[in-house]
Amino acid sequence: MKEITIEKVLEILNTNIENAEISIGNSDVDLSQLGMDSISFIRVIVSLEEEFEVEVPDSFLLLTEMNTVNKIMNVLNSIEIEPKE
Amino acid sequence: MKYKQIQEQVNMIDKALFEELNIAVISNISFEPYFDPIVKQAFSSDHITPIIMPIRYEEYQSAESCLKLERADVIIIILNFEFMFSNLFNDIYSREKDVKTVIADVVSLCENLYYFVLNCSTSQILWFGFEDYYCKEYITKGNVTICQNLIDKLNAHIYEFINKDTTFVDLKRLIANVGISNAYHNKAKYRWHSPYSQQLISEVANEIHKQYLIEKGVTKKCIVLDCDNVLWGGILLEDGIENIKLGGIGTGRVYQDFQSFLLSIYYHGVILAVCSKNDLMDVMTTFREHNEMILKEEHISYFKVNWDNKAENIKKISECLNIGLESMVFIDDTPFEIQTVKNMLPDVMTILYNRDTVYEQLSCFNLKSDIDIENIQHRNNTFKSNQLRESLKCEFSDYNEYLKALEMRVVIKESSPVEYSRISELSQRTNKFTNGKRYTVADIKEKAAFGCYKLYSVSVSDKFSDLGLIGTIGIDCNTDGNILDLFCLSCRALGRNVENKMLQLVNEYKVKKFEFISTGKNSNIKTLFNDKIIIRQF
Numbered sequence: 001m002k003e004i005t006i007e008k009v010l011e012i013l014n015t016n017i018e019n020a021e022i023s024i025g026n027s028d029v030d031l032s033q034l035g036m037d038s039i040s041f042i043r044v045i046v047s048l049e050e051e052f053e054v055e056v057p058d059s060f061l062l063l064t065e066m067n068t069v070n071k072i073m074n075v076l077n078s079i080e081i082e083p084k085e
Numbered sequence: 086m087k088y089k090q091i092q093e094q095v096n097m098i099d100k101a102l103f104e105e106l107n108i109a110v111i112s113n114i115s116f117e118p119y120f121d122p123i124v125k126q127a128f129s130s131d132h133i134t135p136i137i138m139p140i141r142y143e144e145y146q147s148a149e150s151c152l153k154l155e156r157a158d159v160i161i162i163i164l165n166f167e168f169m170f171s172n173l174f175n176d177i178y179s180r181e182k183d184v185k186t187v188i189a190d191v192v193s194l195c196e197n198l199y200y201f202v203l204n205c206s207t208s209q210i211l212w213f214g215f216e217d218y219y220c221k222e223y224i225t226k227g228n229v230t231i232c233q234n235l236i237d238k239l240n241a242h243i244y245e246f247i248n249k250d251t252t253f254v255d256l257k258r259l260i261a262n263v264g265i266s267n268a269y270h271n272k273a274k275y276r277w278h279s280p281y282s283q284q285l286i287s288e289v290a291n292e293i294h295k296q297y298l299i300e301k302g303v304t305k306k307c308i309v310l311d312c313d314n315v316l317w318g319g320i321l322l323e324d325g326i327e328n329i330k331l332g333g334i335g336t337g338r339v340y341q342d343f344q345s346f347l348l349s350i351y352y353h354g355v356i357l358a359v360c361s362k363n364d365l366m367d368v369m370t371t372f373r374e375h376n377e378m379i380l381k382e383e384h385i386s387y388f389k390v391n392w393d394n395k396a397e398n399i400k401k402i403s404e405c406l407n408i409g410l411e412s413m414v415f416i417d418d419t420p421f422e423i424q425t426v427k428n429m430l431p432d433v434m435t436i437l438y439n440r441d442t443v444y445e446q447l448s449c450f451n452l453k454s455d456i457d458i459e460n461i462q463h464r465n466n467t468f469k470s471n472q473l474r475e476s477l478k479c480e481f482s483d484y485n486e487y488l489k490a491l492e493m494r495v496v497i498k499e500s501s502p503v504e505y506s507r508i509s510e511l512s513q514r515t516n517k518f519t520n521g522k523r524y525t526v527a528d529i530k531e532k533a534a535f536g537c538y539k540l541y542s543v544s545v546s547d548k549f550s551d552l553g554l555i556g557t558i559g560i561d562c563n564t565d566g567n568i569l570d571l572f573c574l575s576c577r578a579l580g581r582n583v584e585n586k587m588l589q590l591v592n593e594y595k596v597k598k599f600e601f602i603s604t605g606k607n608s609n610i611k612t613l614f615n616d617k618i619i620i621r622q623f
Contacts, residue, residue: 015092039139042117042277046088061276 002052004076009069012051016043027069038063048072054079086283088118095122095129103134108293109157111150111198113142114165115279119286127287127294131303142169145198154205159297162198163213163256163289166236167220168278174220174232184233192242199247207527209300210251211293214240218257218265219280249455250526252296259288298451300525302513305355305434305449307408308347309399311417312361312368312390315438316344316380321367332377339440344379346444351384353452354461356406356468358387360398360415365390386468395422396429406468407576409516409606414449460507463553467577470549488582492548495586500540500557505529508542508557511573518584518610519573521602522559537562538570539594543587545578552578558587566597572610588613 006024013022013031017040022031036044041063045056060066060075106128110116121137128135138153142164154160166173170191176182202210217236223229230237236257244253260268263284274280281289298304313320317340318330330337351357357380361368368390372382387405389398395417403410410432417423418438427435436446474491481487500508509526512519524532532538543556555578559571569591574584598619601611 038277039115039117042115042279043088046118047092050087050089058276 001054001079004052004073006069006073008051009048009072009076012044012047013069013072016040016047022069024069027073029068031067031069032063036063036067041066044072048076052076088122091119091122091126095125098125098129100134103129103132106133106135106159106297107138107153107157108135108159108161109138109140109153110161110163111140111142111145111202112161112163112165113168114163114281115139115277116281116286116289117273117277117279119283120290123283123287123290124293127290128297131294131298142198146201151205154202157206157208159293160202160206160208160210161213161293162202162210164195164198164215165280166215166217166239167280174222174235177232177235184235184238187235188238188242191239192246195243196246199251207531209297209525209527210247211254211296212243212247212251213254213256213289214243216256216260218260219269252300252454254292254296256289259292260285263288295448295451299453301523302451302510304451305414306412306514307356307358307386307402307406307414308350308447309358309360309402309413309415309433310347311395311419311422311438312359312363312371314418315416316340316359317371317375317378321363321371326367326371326375329371329375331375337377341377341379343440343443346447348379348384350447350450350452351380352456352458352461353454354457355450355452356386356408356464357384358389358402358406359385360389360395360402362392362395363390383465386465394425394429396426399426399430399433405471407517407579412516414447416443455506457507460553463551464577466550467552470547473549474547491581493581493583494546495583496544497541497558497586497590498544500533500542502530502533504542504554505533507554508540511554511557511575512571515573515575516604516606517576518579519604519607520569520571520600520610521604521607522571522573522600523602524571532559532561532570540571541590543574543578543583545581545583556583556587558590560591560594560596562594567594568598568600569594569596570600572599584613 006027010022010024013036014020017031017035020035022034026034045061045066049055054076056075056079066072066075108124110120124135124137138157140150140153144150173182173187177184177187199212215236217231220231222231240253247253263282268282268285269280270282310316318336319328321329330340332338332341347357359368365388368388369382372378372380372385387402389402391398395415399413399415400410403413410430414434414436415423415426416436416438417426420437423435423437426433434449436443477490478487481490506526509524509529512522512524512529529540533540539560539562541558542554543558544554545552545556556574557571558569561568561570572587572591574587599614
């Protein structure tokens, strides 16, 4: 597993959500209001998993569970405790 | 390959001059996250950026979906049987349902979808068939057909009801290409209904690209073939006709199989020519008399058999057949000949013959499945009779007298629906004498349906042969003045004043504007029109 940084998470979000300009300043804003839909959500998850070499548990694979930058950070950090098999 | 790598590769493509292509995908499954970037990669070599517009099968009738279908240039329909009818096989086993009723129900669903799409759009449709390789019954039953061969029966029914302008793609074959064990991705299946692997999605993307090129008529046109160790094994001059390897088992079979493949692509419109360093009589005798030859003399449009430089010979073949060098493929087993042609004629695609790789390299041909044998025979007769015409030409010093002696008959008449397919083909295949407009059959149908669009077919025959439909004219009769929308003449009929007859018709319509798109080879056509016609360049 690689070190999880908010900068990298923001980069992944901005790459995968069309026309998004997400920054630390709007870490609590609902990403669906910033353009994230079910398709970009999948792209974000796959990118996060590849980047940090983790596997997001299926129970978090809902737009409502990971719809802000802070929630994403929390989920990723919670996986850190249980490394991928 | 990682998703990030694919994304990076796509981002590196310079899309400055790329044309957008709207692709609507109707499906009950997802292909995320790979489909979008992989399709973009597949089309990048043609300077096209596909814009993927997913449509959920469950919502295909919604207003938003209709808008997407109307905007689409290509429509993909790919329904997954497992997700659509998850427990259906068991319902059949328990006799809760019978195969006949199931087929009727599923076909009815598919028909509803198909006719709905047809009502929304005239664009190209690719229908991917059902597949049942996901089914794990083989573990206990062995590799027998599943559920009375239900999936194949359904596919046969769907193939029957889609019309000939829709392409039915065999998804089972694409799965076979990557291997069943490489075709699925269980993790993504259970996470977001995306059951297919990146490898299979890549195969699907390449197929979409291939079918797009076929529809647009982007293909090479002619193969120039060496003989020794390409059409048969051995050296004809040294071994003699009785000792060359052809047919039977072993090496001889290799060459016969290749000839059989060449014959099949000949029937799909590819022009075959021979260019060999040999004695002409020996080669002709082999073509005419060797029992194991699958290719016969009548399949070859031009024989250039001599001891001259092959690049010069290919150039002459290109001139005689009126085919641009960029549309030609040369196959030879000698690296020296390949290199010479590469250096002297860089536009010609060269293939160094190798038993195992030659077929894959011929994927540069993008051929329609339907066979117009009459047109192919017309075309080959024209090429053959060109040689007779050349002999006749030598007898006349005055060109007009020669044309008179040819007893040419040019017929220009309003087109009928049976000719739309040929007209579409002409618009897509002609590169020299064309205003560059490329139309699919659906486009032609749509235009002809408007009363103000006048579509004409030009047919030519002479004392040596009937060339068939070799030209077309499309005039958009507009209140602001008539526009010449479509104007093309096959290279087979160039230099016979057919173009002047076509111009007479254009002049009768007092055309004000002429629409022109460059094909890179057609700039001369602009000089045909007088100053009164405005050329609208795209």
